[in-house]
């Protein structure tokens with residue numbers, strides 16, 4: 332018998348389920364978007380489903396996004412939702428293993444390492460990394476390449492060369508890449524639910540965490556011993572920071588925050604790069620337009636890329652914006668309810684202990700906001716004037732445009748937990764994509780466009796992702 336245990340009459344409607352404890356876990360993990368769509372038709376924008384003994388109240392639509400992203404600190408907690416997953420990987424004292432006001436300050440510390448001056452220095456380094464990487468592909472005759480693998484390796488190489496510091500990049504080919512993989516294996520959806528299981532991957536993860544921290548610590552110690560002060564990378568910006576109340580941000584805190592940033596930027600950017608190139612492979616006219624744009628902006632396809640020139644590559648920007656609209660790597664954002672909370676405009680009271688979930692992809696593919704919403708059309712963005720209220724809100728980590736949480740496209744989230752890596756991600760993606768396109772033409776194989784794999788922490792294309800490539804004359 333399908334269960335519907337709704338003792339509280341003001342609780343939002345619940346999706347019935349057949350298997351106790353597991354609840355809707357299977358239907359949800361096969362295709363969360365279909366699951367949301369089907370149930371939205373029955374219950375409206377706000378409903379609760381059970382998964383592995385926990386209740387999730389999803390809040391769809393513009394108002395749902397706004398409700399979750401701007402929920403009050405006294406009502407909901409991001410730490411309570413993400414901590415079991417993130418603390419063993421990142422380490423203690425940072426991100427979700429500290430009070431929210433400390434996270435807000437950590438986000439401010441990080442902003443120093445993402446200035447325009449830093450980006451000016453990063454772009455030539457990223458271009459060089461990309462060129463060197465793709466020399467490995469067959470640049471005489473072309474062939475078939477594993478795009479997902481390439482983007483994964485390239486994003487970690489470019490991020491470590493720039494944000495993480497050259498010392499980390501130098502270790503990438505030997506120790507860091509393997510440590511990263513071990514950490515990553517311990518950063519899967521299953522870890523949110525079964526943190527107590529004695530899985531071998533947890534031992535590898537814990538071991539990798541300690542080794543990774545030691546590597547960062549050694550780099551910091553060497554920089555201190557040599558009085559290094561001329562570095563523009565993020566690691567340098569995290570040294571000698573102090574919280575407003577005088578508490579020092581220690582070197583170990585800096586190591587943990589560096590690991591967090593490595594993890595936060597890796598899959599998000601590498602899957603976005605992969606999807607973007609797949610969409611381009613499917614739309615050769617866009618590749619031609621992008622190369623024309625590069626010629627227009629730089630004068631020639633041989634001219635080196637610069638951060639300032641890339642600002643004028645509007646179509647390239649829009650390709651990334653459109654990729655993130657259709658294929659955002661994060662499709663569920665969670666907060667745990669710590670005090671019963673009323674959902675505006677309804678009688679619903681969401682009980683303490685539930686998780687509230689936002690899924691901005693729902694509005695991103697909604698015809699109400701985007702005509703022909705399922706089509707990949709970067710040009711649509713030149714006609715969309717993003718709503719500017721003029722008002723700004725300071726959530727504690729710097730001012731951001733007000734009304735942000737009601738924008739139908741929110742791949743970087745909104746509110747106090749909004750992403751701080753957006754501008755870095757754009758610089759990195761634009762450099763990698765434009766450099767790749769100058770070197771190679773690409774097209775889909777006979778397998779066509781891969782579908783999404785929802786079982787991973789960050790939605791990625793179903794593997795393997797191969798493309799045909801041919802050197803550009």
Ligand code: HEM
Nearest residue numbers: 592595596599600603661742743744748749750751752756
């Ligand atoms: C937060 C997406 C790249 C660091 C977030 C959130 C989203 C997101 C949706 C909000 C999470 C929430 O509200 O629970 C993305 C996407 C990226 C990307 C789509 C690339 C295409 C990066 C990069 C970095 C980064 C490159 C760092 C180098 C962070 C941090 C937070 C965050 C520190 C804040 C977490 C918090 O305050 O709770 N990101 N991100 N992200 N992201 Fe990103």
